[in-house]
Amino acid sequence: MATSNDIKNGTVLRIDGQLWTIIEFQHVKPGKGGAFVRTKMKNVLSGKVVDKTFNAGIKVETANVDRRDYQFLYMDGTDYVFMDNDTYDQIMISPATVGDAKDFMLEGMQVMVATNEGQPLYLELPQSVVMEITYTEPGLQGDRSTGGTKPATLQTGAEIQVPLFLEQGTKVKVDTRTRDYLGRVND
Numbered sequence: 001m002a003t004s005n006d007i008k009n010g011t012v013l014r015i016d017g018q019l020w021t022i023i024e025f026q027h028v029k030p031g032k033g034g035a036f037v038r039t040k041m042k043n044v045l046s047g048k049v050v051d052k053t054f055n056a057g058i059k060v061e062t063a064n065v066d067r068r069d070y071q072f073l074y075m076d077g078t079d080y081v082f083m084d085n086d087t088y089d090q091i092m093i094s095p096a097t098v099g100d101a102k103d104f105m106l107e108g109m110q111v112m113v114a115t116n117e118g119q120p121l122y123l124e125l126p127q128s129v130v131m132e133i134t135y136t137e138p139g140l141q142g143d144r145s146t147g148g149t150k151p152a153t154l155q156t157g158a159e160i161q162v163p164l165f166l167e168q169g170t171k172v173k174v175d176t177r178t179r180d181y182l183g184r185v186n187d
Helices: 095-104
Strands: 012-015 018-028 036-043 049-055 066-076 079-084 090-093 110-116 119-124 128-136 149-154 159-163 171-175 181-185
Touching (some): 066 090, 095 119
Antiparallel strands (some): 012 018, 018 036, 066 079, 079 090, 110 119, 128 171
């Protein structure tokens, strides 16, 4: 058990049996009345974001979240199989837990898996990945100078917006958090 004074960004709390991670916090000491902690919390499983205020010094239950590097190996039916890089133990993670991370996961990729009491909670991908464009409409002559974009399908099946001059087979760098095109990658 900790107190509300120990709350920091990234702290995971257990409230009413659910896990919440602190996104933002602010310790407030008004001129009149007692101090309190204003927080913005995100539900670890559902992703719902709420604001909550704690009185200063009250007890809060923190949850132990273990973040470890795993390597994505392959799909087994609908589940994803990952291997712990230190112990070589393999775990299976459901598509619901993997979520949108599947759009940027290639076999052999290193990801961070957060677990609580052995239960996988969520995945953290690298901030950017390099992927190949498997399909996009051909660009037209003269499209190079305009700032327009067009849809492109990546090798995982994810679709992003890319500049008009990019062609099929081009390798691009993509931000995994925002799905934005970051640039072309030359081999």
